[in-house]
Amino acid sequence: xxxxxxxxxxxxxxxxxxPRRLRRQRQARDIAERAGGGIRAxxxxxxxxxxxxxxxxxxxxxxxxxxxxxxxxxxxxxxVIVNWIYFSRRTLPAKYLTPGVIxxxxxxxxxxxxxxxxxxxxxxxGHNGTKxxxxxxxxxxxxxxxxxxxxYPITVVEQGGALGLLVTTPEGEALVGTTEMPLAPAANPxxxxxxAVAADGWSSLQFAxxxxxxxxxxxxSVPFSDDPNDGALRTPxxxxxxxxxxxxxxxxxxxxxxxxxxxxxxxxxxxxxFTAEDGTQLLPxxxxxxxxxxxxxxxxxxxxxxxxxxxxLWTFAxxxxxxxxxxxLGLFLAITFNNxxxxxxxxxxxxxxxxxxxxxxxxxxxxxxxxxxxFGFLNQVIFGGASIPWLTDPVMAKVSILIVNLWLxxxxxxxxxxxxxxxxxxxxxxxxxxxxxKPWAVFRLIKLPLLLVSVAPLLIASFAxxxxxxxxxxxxxxxxxxxxxxxxxxxHTDILISMVYKVAFTGQxxxxxxxxxYSIIIFIVVAVISxxxxxxxxxLEELN
Numbered sequence: 232x233x234x235x236x237x238x239x240x241x242x243x244x245x246x247x248x249x250p251r252r253l254r255r256q257r258q259a260r261d262i263a264e265r266a267g268g269g270i271r272a273x274x275x276x277x278x279x280x281x282x283x284x285x286x287x288x289x290x291x292x293x294x295x296x297x298x299x300x301x302x303x304x305x306x307x308x309x310x311v312i313v314n315w316i317y318f319s320r321r322t323l324p325a326k327y328l329t330p331g332v333i334x335x336x337x338x339x340x341x342x343x344x345x346x347x348x349x350x351x352x353x354x355x356x357g358h359n360g361t362k363x364x365x366x367x368x369x370x371x372x373x374x375x376x377x378x379x380x381x382x383y384p385i386t387v388v389e390q391g392g393a394l395g396l397l398v399t400t401p402e403g404e405a406l407v408g409t410t411e412m413p414l415a416p417a418a419n420p421x422x423x424x425x426x427a428v429a430a431d432g433w434s435s436l437q438f439a440x441x442x443x444x445x446x447x448x449x450x451x452s453v454p455f456s457d458d459p460n461d462g463a464l465r466t467p468x469x470x471x472x473x474x475x476x477x478x479x480x481x482x483x484x485x486x487x488x489x490x491x492x493x494x495x496x497x498x499x500x501x502x503x504x505f506t507a508e509d510g511t512q513l514l515p516x517x518x519x520x521x522x523x524x525x526x527x528x529x530x531x532x533x534x535x536x537x538x539x540x541x542x543x544l545w546t547f548a549x550x551x552x553x554x555x556x557x558x559x560l561g562l563f564l565a566i567t568f569n570n571x572x573x574x575x576x577x578x579x580x581x582x583x584x585x586x587x588x589x590x591x592x593x594x595x596x597x598x599x600x601x602x603x604x605x606f607g608f609l610n611q612v613i614f615g616g617a618s619i620p621w622l623t624d625p626v627m628a629k630v631s632i633l634i635v636n637l638w639l640x641x642x643x644x645x646x647x648x649x650x651x652x653x654x655x656x657x658x659x660x661x662x663x664x665x666x667x668x669k670p671w672a673v674f675r676l677i678k679l680p681l682l683l684v685s686v687a688p689l690l691i692a693s694f695a696x697x698x699x700x701x702x703x704x705x706x707x708x709x710x711x712x713x714x715x716x717x718x719x720x721x722x723h724t725d726i727l728i729s730m731v732y733k734v735a736f737t738g739q740x741x742x743x744x745x746x747x748x749y750s751i752i753i754f755i756v757v758a759v760i761s762x763x764x765x766x767x768x769x770x771l772e773e774l775n
Contacts, residue, residue, distance in 0.1 A: 350747035370477035388433040525748035561644025587642035595706035625723035
């Protein structure tokens with residue numbers, strides 16, 4: 232062994248036997264054990280982990296029925312990692328980070344990823360499910376009773392809230408099925424005479440219960456087999472069933488649906504719906520991946536181009552004017568109430584932040600009532616019975632939204648500017664005053680630049696918030712007044728986010744894929760503006 236190795240070994244031995252070092256190690260262990268909380272903390276941890284594991288097991292059992300194997304794998308892996316983290320003594324930081332990371336993934340990351348996924352699909356009205364579900368729905372919509380159908384004794388049954396039919400065949404076999412599950416042999420059926428009246432796993436409905444749910448029973452259509460061409464059983468009265476076959480004939484190998492009455496052939500042309508040669512489509516269709524088609528359509532579709540243009544302009548104008556008006560009013564009030572010579576400043580400050588304490592959606596609804604053209608408080612009391620169209624004229628509606636948003640937003644800017652002004656040293660103002668600077672020059676050359684160092688990031692955040700300020704638009708005007716010339720349900724005060732909401736959730740045709748594409752475009756626009764603005768604000772840091 233060399234001299235160096237000997238010195239290292241001696242140093243390690245001294246460190247291991249150093250009384251002070253050993254004492255610190257024991258103290259650290261004692262602190263860690265006390266932080267664990269003893270038996271109570273252990274019991275609480277076991278209870279909480281038991282709840283988490285129970286939720287995970289329940290989720291796995293539910294997902295197995297939907298055959299979502301990837302999601303099942305994620306749930307199992309997360310549950311195992313969480314248990315390992317909270318039962319391990321070497322993962323103390325992770326114990327505090329894990330809940331936040333899980334909620335971040337659930338409510339932020341997953342939402343963003345799923346929105347991105349939907350943006351690349353045709354998901355929307357008429358394209359909600361799989362191809363198999365679309366075929367079943369189309370054929371069920373064209374069912375016709377077979378003229379010489381045999382009569383099947385029926386017992387209406389229920390399992391997990393879903394209605395089904397317990398059918399007795401002419402051969403005496405008991406079959407059971409639901410709308411989603413074709414007829415299959417029933418387990419341990421019970422017969423009364425030649426009719427099956429009960430089966431294991433199913434609850435049989437009494438005659439009174441059948442009458443109470445008559446509409447559901449008559450609409451019930453149970454596939455006869457896995458082949459949709461074999462038809463389905465339906466019952467008009469809950470006691471007898473008859474065979475119905477569809478006027479559409481499905482050829483799985485060729486991927487076609489043929490109308491047996493007209494001879495029209497509908498093919499799977501890759502657009503997510505069965506399409507005839509003349510372009511006629513059968514709906515519902517099914518969900519498919521369409522690539523960048525939604526993004527291309529969002530900016531090139533002639534039906535959307537006009538509304539998109541003026542909605543985008545108004546969105547930028549609304550966000551910029553909202554930030555500017557709320558900031559300057561908040562700054563003015565902050566300067567006013569920051570004057571040491573003003574009495575009762577604390578009372579005034581409390582009054583100034585009252586609009587901020589009331590939920591914004593509630594304030595918007597109150598303002599909508601006050602701005603009513605016929606009997607609103609503003610027209611009847613403030614303006615002496617005038618008939619000002621605050622919410623029905625396109626220009627006045629925009630002004631109304633800016634006024635209401637000013638009311639909602641200035642308290643926040645008032646609080647921010649008050650704090651920023653109080654952080655500026657008084658010596659700077661006193662020095663400038665001694666040098667002969669006027670109050671306006673002191674504010675413009677000293678206070679405002681120093682104020683912007685603190686406030687500029689908040690102004691950028693306020694712009695991003697107002698760019699997507701759905702509440703005030705929806706609650707005050709609902710985007711109206713409606714633009715009757717627009718091919719989509721959009722109004723003169725709609726901003727991009729409210730337009731996306733209407734594309735996705737209103738009207739007869741709802742296009743979630745297009746709405747998701749718009750959402751991603753909005754995200755990119757706001758992100759680019761924010762990045763550019765933050766880079767510009769770096770120049771203010773030199774003032775420090």
